[in-house]
Amino acid sequence: MSHVPLNKHRAQLAASASLLRLVAERLPTAWQLLQECQPGYPSGGDGANGKGSVSDRTGNLATTERPDLARRDLDDLDRLLQRLAVVVVDVSDIVRRWQPPSAQWRDALSTEAALSFRDDDCRSCLRVGVHSPRRAEGGDLCRWCADWKRALGRAGDLPVWFVELHAQGKRVTDAHVMRAKAEMRKR
Known part of the structure; x- marks a missing residue:
C-alpha cells in the first residue's frame, strides 16, 4: 500500500490546526445561533415560544414545509465534532506509541x-x-x-x-x- 508523503501530511496537519483554531473561536457564536433557530425557541420579547410572524396560511406553509437547515446543521456539527475528537485521540495514541521511550x-x-x-x-x-x-x-x-x-x-x-x-x-x-x-x- 502506498502512503501519502510525510511532508504532505504535515502541511495538511498545519492547515487543519489553523482551521481548527478559527473554528474554536467561532463555534460558540455559531452554536448559539443554531440553537436559537430551533423550533419552539423564544423569539418574542415576551419569552413565549416563537410561532413566527407570518399570519397568512401560505406564508405559514412556506415556513413549515422547508427543510430545517438549522436542525440538520446542528446535528451534523455535533456528530462531526464528536468524530473529530475520537480521530484526534486515535492519531495521538498512534504517534505516542511510536515515539522513542523517554x-x-x-x-x-x-x-x-x-x-x-x-x-x-x-x-x-x-x-x-x-x-x-x-x-x-x-x-x-x-x-x-x-x-x-x-x-x-x-x-x-x-x-x-x-x-x-x-x-x-x-x-x-x-x-x-x-x-x-x-x-x-x-x-
Missing part, C-alpha cells in the same frame, strides 16, 4: 536492571531493562545483540533504541540498520 523511562529500566543484575545477563539488553541470557559460547551479549553487532560491523555498544526494538519484539528494518550504523560510526 530518558526517564530508560533511567528507570537501567536502575531496575542494575538492582536485579545477574552475571549471566546480556550487557546490552540490561540497558533497556531486559534480562536476556548471554550466549553459551562466552561473551557478554545475547545471541540477538551479538549477531547484530557483528552484522553492523562496528565497535562499541548497539544504540539503546536499537536494543529496544528487540525488547519490544519489533522487526528491524533497513532504515533501522542504516540509522544504527550511522550512530555507531559517530562514536
